[in-house]
Amino acid sequence: MKSYIFRISVAAGLCLVALVTHDANAQTIAITGGKVYPVSGPVIENGTVVITNGKISAVGANVAVPAGAQRIDATGKIVTPGFVDAATQLGVQEVSAVNNTRDMSARGKDNIAAAFTVWEGLNPNSVLLAPARKEGVTSFVVIPTGGLISGQAALVDVVPGTTTDMVIKAPVAMVAEIGGAQEAGLGSRGEVIVKLREILEDTRYFQAHRDAFDRAQTRDFSTSRLDLEAMIPVVEGRLPLLVSVDRESDIDAAMRLAKEFNIKLIVGGGAEAWMMADKLAAARIPVLTGAENNIPDGFEKLGQRQENAGLLRKAGVSVALIGNAGGGDEEAFNVRNIKQEAGNAVAYGMTWDDALRAVTLGPAEIFGAADRVGSLQAGREGNVVIWSGDPFEFTTRAEHVFVRGREYNDKTRQDMLVERYRNLPGTHNTPTP
Amino acid sequence: MRALRCLLLIGVGACASASPQTTSKPAPRDSAQADVARGGTSVPNADPFPSTYVPFASRTTVIRNVNLLTAAGPLIRNGAILMQNGKIVAVGATVDAPSDALVIDGGGKYVTPGIIDDHSHLGVYAAPGGNALSDGNEATNPTTPQVWAEHSVWPQDPQFPRNLAGGVTTLQVLPGSANLIGGRSVVLKVVPGRTVQAMKFPGAKYGLKMACGENPKRVYGSRGGPSTRMGNVAGYRAAWIRAVEYRRKWDKWNADHKGDPPTRDLANETLAEVLRGNILVHNHCYRADEMAQMIDIAHEFGYKIRSFHHGVEAYKIADLLKKEDIGASIWADWGDFKMEALDAVKANMALVNNAGARVIVHSDDPSGSQRLNQEAAKAMEAGAEIGLPVSEDQAIKWLTINPAWALGLDDKIGSLEAGKNADVILWTGDPFSVYSKPEKVWIDGALLYDRLDPSEQWRTDFELGFVPFNRN
Numbered sequence: 001m002k003s004y005i006f007r008i009s010v011a012a013g014l015c016l017v018a019l020v021t022h023d024a025n026a027q028t029i030a031i032t033g034g035k036v037y038p039v040s041g042p043v044i045e046n047g048t049v050v051i052t053n054g055k056i057s058a059v060g061a062n063v064a065v066p067a068g069a070q071r072i073d074a075t076g077k078i079v080t081p082g083f084v085d086a087a088t089q090l091g092v093q094e095v096s097a098v099n100n101t102r103d104m105s106a107r108g109k110d111n112i113a114a115a116f117t118v119w120e121g122l123n124p125n126s127v128l129l130a131p132a133r134k135e136g137v138t139s140f141v142v143i144p145t146g147g148l149i150s151g152q153a154a155l156v157d158v159v160p161g162t163t164t165d166m167v168i169k170a171p172v173a174m175v176a177e178i179g180g181a182q183e184a185g186l187g188s189r190g191e192v193i194v195k196l197r198e199i200l201e202d203t204r205y206f207q208a209h210r211d212a213f214d215r216a217q218t219r220d221f222s223t224s225r226l227d228l229e230a231m232i233p234v235v236e237g238r239l240p241l242l243v244s245v246d247r248e249s250d251i252d253a254a255m256r257l258a259k260e261f262n263i264k265l266i267v268g269g270g271a272e273a274w275m276m277a278d279k280l281a282a283a284r285i286p287v288l289t290g291a292e293n294n295i296p297d298g299f300e301k302l303g304q305r306q307e308n309a310g311l312l313r314k315a316g317v318s319v320a321l322i323g324n325a326g327g328g329d330e331e332a333f334n335v336r337n338i339k340q341e342a343g344n345a346v347a348y349g350m351t352w353d354d355a356l357r358a359v360t361l362g363p364a365e366i367f368g369a370a371d372r373v374g375s376l377q378a379g380r381e382g383n384v385v386i387w388s389g390d391p392f393e394f395t396t397r398a399e400h401v402f403v404r405g406r407e408y409n410d411k412t413r414q415d416m417l418v419e420r421y422r423n424l425p426g427t428h429n430t431p432t433p
Numbered sequence: 434m435r436a437l438r439c440l441l442l443i444g445v446g447a448c449a450s451a452s453p454q455t456t457s458k459p460a461p462r463d464s465a466q467a468d469v470a471r472g473g474t475s476v477p478n479a480d481p482f483p484s485t486y487v488p489f490a491s492r493t494t495v496i497r498n499v500n501l502l503t504a505a506g507p508l509i510r511n512g513a514i515l516m517q518n519g520k521i522v523a524v525g526a527t528v529d530a531p532s533d534a535l536v537i538d539g540g541g542k543y544v545t546p547g548i549i550d551d552h553s554h555l556g557v558y559a560a561p562g563g564n565a566l567s568d569g570n571e572a573t574n575p576t577t578p579q580v581w582a583e584h585s586v587w588p589q590d591p592q593f594p595r596n597l598a599g600g601v602t603t604l605q606v607l608p609g610s611a612n613l614i615g616g617r618s619v620v621l622k623v624v625p626g627r628t629v630q631a632m633k634f635p636g637a638k639y640g641l642k643m644a645c646g647e648n649p650k651r652v653y654g655s656r657g658g659p660s661t662r663m664g665n666v667a668g669y670r671a672a673w674i675r676a677v678e679y680r681r682k683w684d685k686w687n688a689d690h691k692g693d694p695p696t697r698d699l700a701n702e703t704l705a706e707v708l709r710g711n712i713l714v715h716n717h718c719y720r721a722d723e724m725a726q727m728i729d730i731a732h733e734f735g736y737k738i739r740s741f742h743h744g745v746e747a748y749k750i751a752d753l754l755k756k757e758d759i760g761a762s763i764w765a766d767w768g769d770f771k772m773e774a775l776d777a778v779k780a781n782m783a784l785v786n787n788a789g790a791r792v793i794v795h796s797d798d799p800s801g802s803q804r805l806n807q808e809a810a811k812a813m814e815a816g817a818e819i820g821l822p823v824s825e826d827q828a829i830k831w832l833t834i835n836p837a838w839a840l841g842l843d844d845k846i847g848s849l850e851a852g853k854n855a856d857v858i859l860w861t862g863d864p865f866s867v868y869s870k871p872e873k874v875w876i877d878g879a880l881l882y883d884r885l886d887p888s889e890q891w892r893t894d895f896e897l898g899f900v901p902f903n904r905n
Contacts, residue, residue: 097647097771128769275901295799296591296900297560303901327798333769333777340807343867392867394810397818414778418819421784424752 028052029405030065031386034074039081039361040375049079051382054405059376072400074386080356081376082138082383082403083338083391084155086288086320086363087242087268090132090140090332091122091156105146108227111185112199115226116151118144119170122163128332130412133158135336136391136398138383139168139373141363143175143242143268148184148195150175152230153242155369157383159403168381172367173242173266174234179250179300193253198222200261203231240264240367242288246271247300255283266366269324270312271304277315286366287312290324291345297326309358310349320363321345321355343392355392382406479702482583484633486622489879493517495530496859499539502829503849504546514544516855519877524849537873543864545829546849547602547856547876549836550802551715551762552742552795555593556586556606556621556629560799560895566590570609571616575653576672578641579699580616582606586629591900592799594891597623597882599803600864600871602856603634605840607642610717611652613659613668615642617703618715620840622876625891638841640739641707643669645718645727646773666726673734676704713739713841715762719773721749728757740839742795745777751788760839761785762795765808765815782809782831783816783823792831793839805832810865825865854878 029051036047038059048063049056065071094101103121106113119142132140138158144151154170156163178196181188186195202221206228212218213225221228233239243254246269258265267273270287273280280287291309296302313319321341323330342355350358364374373381382405389396401408411419416431497513503524514521515528523529530536557569568585571577586606596604601623608615618640619633626632646662654660659668679701686694706712714731718724718741731738740760741747745768747754747761754761763785768777778784786792794809796802809831813823837847846854855878862869874882883889892902 095769095772095775292804293800294595294803295560296896297562297799299561302561302899325798325800327800328764328767328770331767331770334766337766340811340867344804344807347868347870394807394814394865394867395817397814417776418748418778418780418784421749422819424749424788426749 028057028066028069029072029382029402029407030069031072031074031079031384031400032065034077034079034386036079036376037081037356038376039357040377047079049376049384051384051402051405054382056376056380056382056384057378059378072386077399078387078389078391079376080385080387080391081360081374081380082385082401083136083359084320084363084374085132085137085140085322085335085338085359086366087143087322088140088330088332088335089142089145090128090335091124091126091142092118093332094123094126094128096331104144106144106151108147108149109224110222111147111183112149112223112227113144113147113151114149114174114199114223114228114230116144117154117171118142118151119154119156119163119167122154122156122166124160124162124166126332127413128335129158130408130410131333131414132335133401133403133408134398134412136339136385136387136401137335138385138401138403139364140335141172141367143173145175145244146177146183148176148178148186148192149199149227150177153367155367155373157373157381157403159406168372169367169369171239172369173240174231175242175244175268177244178254179245179247179269189250189253193257195222196257197260199227199231200235200257200263203228203235207232207235234263235261237262237264240266242266242268244268246298246304248272248275248303250300251276251280255279255285258285259283268322271301271308273317274305274308274311275303277312277317280312281316284318286318286320286362288320288322288363288366290322290330290341291348291350292323292325292341306344306348309345313350313354313358318362318366319354319358320366321358339392340394346392352392482581482630482633484635485628485630486624486626486633486635487631488519488877489624489881491516491519491855491875491878491880493531493534494537494875494878494880495528495534496537496539496544496857497528497530499542499544499859501849502543502545502825502864504829504834505848505850507826511541514849514857516857516875516878519855519879521849521851521853521855521857523851537859539859542862542872543860543869544849545600545858545860545864546833546847546853547858547874548600548805548832549840549847550596550601550604550796550805551740551793551836551839552797553596553604553606553799553802554609554797555596555604555799555802556588556590557582557608558799559587559590560592570611572609572611572652575613575649575659575668576700577608577612577616578614578672578701578703580608581619581639582608582617582642583619583629583633586619586621586632588626588629588632589893589895591893591896593623593625594882594893596799596802597874597891598871598884600806600858600860600874601802602858602874602876603837603840603842603846604802605640605715607640607715610642610644610648613644613649613665614672614704615644617712618642620842624876624881625893634842639703639706639712640715640840641703641712643714643716643727645716645723646720647771648717662723666730669727669730670733672700672704673730673736676701676708677734680705680708707736708734710737713737713839715740715742715839717742719743719745721746723773724750725753728753728759739841740791740793743774743797745774745781747790748778748781748784749776751785751790754785754790755788758791760791760793760835762793762836762839764797764801765794765811779811779815780819780821782812783819783821786816786823786827786831787821791835791838793835794831795836806864806869807867810867813865825863828865
C-alpha cells in the first residue's frame with residue numbers, strides 16, 4: 001500500500017514552530033458563569049474565561065469582563081480546553097480505500113523514513129476536519145505509520161487555511177514501529193533492536209563526522225543522509241521517539257535502547273504497558289493508549305485490557321488517550337470519539353480529572369506544546385469548548401467551539417447530507433451556507 | 434496507531450449475514466432423516482448439524498428495585514423481574530418471589546433484555562487473528578451459498594466471553610463480504626461450549642449472507658470477475674435463476690417422490706431454502722441506489738431481504754425500507770473508509786427510526802459489539818441534535834427486539850415479557866451512559882457473567898496461560 005515516493009521539502013531536523021496568524025479583527029470574548037476546568041489548575045465554579053486576539057487572556061472566578069467583549073453565558077455548562085487527539089491520520093487520509101487520498105506512509109529505504117515529514121501531505125480541506133472540531137477536538141497530532149521508522153509527527157490546530165496556518169509545532173516526535181519484525185522487513189524482534197541501534201550509532205557517527213561524510217570518507221551508513229540528519233534531534237534528546245509497541249518485552253527492549261542512547265521515549269499503543277507501569281513511571285516515559293480494547297487480538301497484545309490507561313495513571317505515568325479499539329473508532333472519521341474513549345477510561349478506573357487531562361494537557365505536555373494548547377490559562381491559544389454537560393457523556397453537546405479565539409459552527413458535509421434527506425425524497429440543490 | 438489493520442478488516446472481513454430458520458419446535462428430525470434415506474435432503478428444516486445446546490444451571494431469581502427497559506413497553510421504574518426455569522415469568526412494579534428464589538436488590542440500577550448483535554464475525558475471525566484463524570471469507574468463488582459459517586467458528590475464540598461481558602447474549606455469525614453470496618450464517622448463544630453445536634440457538638433459522646458493491650468487485654476484479662457493479666448484479670441473478678430451477682425440481686420430487694431424486698447441490702439447496710422462506714437474507718449493502726436494486730432482484734425471484742447491513746445510506750431510502758419491511762442493521766458513526774461509505778451520517782439511525790423503519794444497532798466488530806449500548810447512545814444524541822429525539826424505550830428496541838426480529842427470534846428473545854427466554858442484563862447504571870457496564874448477565878435464566886465475581890467470568894481454553902488475567 002505504500003505507493004509513494006515523498007519529496008522531502010523541509011530540511012530534516014529543523015524544528016518548525018509556526019507563527020500563528022490571527023484574525024486582525026478578532027473580538028474579545030468573555031465566557032462567563034460556567035464550571036471551568038483549566039486542567040492546569042483546580043476547577044473554578046462560576047468562572048470566566050477571556051479570549052483576546054486569539055489567545056486566552058484571563059481565567060478565574062473574579063475576572064472582569066473587558067468592555068466591548070462578546071459575552072457568552074455558560075451558566076450550567078462546562079468549559080474545558082479544546083481536546084487534543086494525540087495520534088491520528090486525520091488530514092492525511094481522506095478515504096482509506098482510495099490510495100491517492102492516503103498520505104501517512106513513506107516507502108523510505110529499507111523501511112526507514114526518518115526524514116519523512118507527514119504534515120507535508122496534510123490536507124487542510126479534508127471534510128473530516130470540521131466534524132472533529134464540531135465535537136470538541138481542536139488540535140491533533142498527525143502521525144506517520146508503517147515501516148520501521150515511519151517519520152515525523154506534527155501537532156496542528158483544526159483551523160482553516162494552509163498547513164502552515166494549522167501547524168502548532170512540527171516535528172513533535174519521531175515515530176518508529178517496533179512491535180513487528182515483519183512490518184520492518186526484518187526477521188525477529190531482536191533484529192529490530194539491532195537495526196535501531198545501528199541507525200542510532202550511525203546518527204551519532206554522522207553527526208561527529210559530517211565533514212568526512214561530505215568528502216565521502218566515511219563508512220557506509222544504514223540509511224540516507226536525510227534520515228540521519230532527521231535522527232540527530234532524537235539522539236540529542238530534543239525530539240522524542242514515539243514507538244508504536246504493545247508487548248511487555250518489546251516495551252522493555254525499547255526502554256533499554258532509550259536508556260543506552262539517552263533518548264526521550266514515548267510509548268504508543270502500549271497494550272501491555274500496565275504490566276510495567278511502575279517502571280514506565282520511574283523512567284518518566286509517557287504512554288498513548290486507549291480504553292476500549294480488551295481483546296488479545298495478536299500475540300503481542302495478549303495482556304490488552306481496558307484498565308490499561310487507569311492503571312498507568314495510577315502508577316504515575318503520563319497518559320494521553322487515543323482510539324485503540326480498531327474497526328473504526330480510531331479512523332480519521334472518528335477522531336471525535338476520543339471523548340468516548342475518555343468516558344470508558346473512567347468506567348475502567350481512571351479518575352475523571354485524569355481522563356480530562358489525558359485528552360487535553362496530557363498530550364500537550366507529552367509533545368512539548370503545553371505552552372500553546374491543552375489548558376485554560378493566560379497566554380495559551382484560544383482553544384476552548386463550552387459543553388452542555390459532562391463532555392464524556394453521550395447526551396452532551398459541544399455547544400461552542402473556539403479555536404485560536406474564533407468560534408466555528410460551520411456545517412459539516414454530514415450536516416448538509418442530513419439537511420438534504422431530512423424529508424424524503426430529499427433535495428438536490430446547492431445547500432445554503 | 435493501527436489504521437492499516439482496520440482497513441484490511443473492513444475491506445474483506447466485514448459484512449455478511451443471514452440466519453437460519455427457526456421454528457419454535459425442534460426440526461422434525463425423523464422425517465428429515467427419512468428423506469436422507471431416500472436420497473434427498475433439500476427440504477425445509479433439514480438440520481444436519483443440530484444444536485446440542487442445553488441451558489446452564491439456573492435458579493429461580495428475582496431482581497427487585499430496578500428500572501426495567503423492557504423493549505415491550507414504557508420504562509418500569511422501581512420494578513422487578515422474576516426468572517424461573519430459564520424463562521421470564523413476571524415483570525412489573527412488583528412480582529411475587531417464590532420461597533426458593535434468589536432475590537437480588539438492584540439498588541435502583543437498570544435491567545434490560547440481553548443485547549443481540551445480528552452482525553458478528555466472532556469465531557470465524559477469531560483472536561488472536563492471523564491467517565490460521567481467518568475463516569470468514571471463502572474467497573475462491575464469488576458465489577458460495579454452499580458454505581456455512583458454523584463450520585468456521587472456533588468456540589475457543591477469546592472474543593466470545595468479552596462479548597458476553599458486554600451484554601451480548603445472542604449473535605449472528607456471518608461469513609464475510611468478499612462474495613456476492615457468501616454462505617449461511619449461524620445464530621449462537623454467547624455461552625461456553627466445546628463445540629459450535631453446543632452454542633447454536635435451538636431452532637433458529639439460518640441466514641444467507643449477500644454483499645453488494647465494492648468488496649466483491651475488488652476481490653474478484655483481477656480474478657475472473659465480477660469486476661463491476663453490473664457484473665455483481667448479473668452474478669446474483671444468475672445464481673437465483675439456477676436456484677429457482679433447482680427448487681422447482683426438488684419441490685416436485687418432494688411432492689411425488691417419483692423416480693430418482695434430483696442431484697443434490699449444496700449451493701442451490703441453500704438458495705432454494707431462501708426462496709421457500711426458510712432462510713433469511715442479510716444483505717451487506719452501503720448505498721441507497723444499490724439497496725433499491727437488491728430489492729428489485731428480490732422481487733424478481735420472489736424472496737425477501739430481511740435486513741440490509743451497514744446501510745450507511747439507509748436514511749436516503751428510509752421510506753422504501755419501511756414499505757418493504759426490511760431492517761436496517763447499521764452503525765452509529767462508522768463511515769468514510771471507502772467510497773460507498775462516504776455519505777455516512779451520525780443521524781442515520783434517528784432518521785430511519787423517524788421514517789418508521791426498523792433500526793438495528795449492529796457491530797461487524799468484536800470491540801464495538803461489546804458496547805452496542807454506547808453506539809445506540811451516540812445515535813440518540815445525533816437524533817436529538819437535529820430535533821429527532823429518541824427515547825430510551827425506543828433505543829432499547831434497536832439493541833434487542835429489532836435484531837431479534839431480524840433473526841426471526843422475536844417470539845423467544847429480545848424483550849422482558851413473561852414467557853420469553855430469560856436473557857437479562859443487570860447494568861451498573863443507565864445503559865445509555867458511557868460509565869455503565871453490564872454487572873450481571875443471564876442467559877436462559879442462568880447467571881453466566883458477574884463483573885463482581887471472577888469465578889463467574891468465563892475464560893476460553895485459549896486464554897489459559899496466555900492471557901495474564903490474574904496479574905495486576
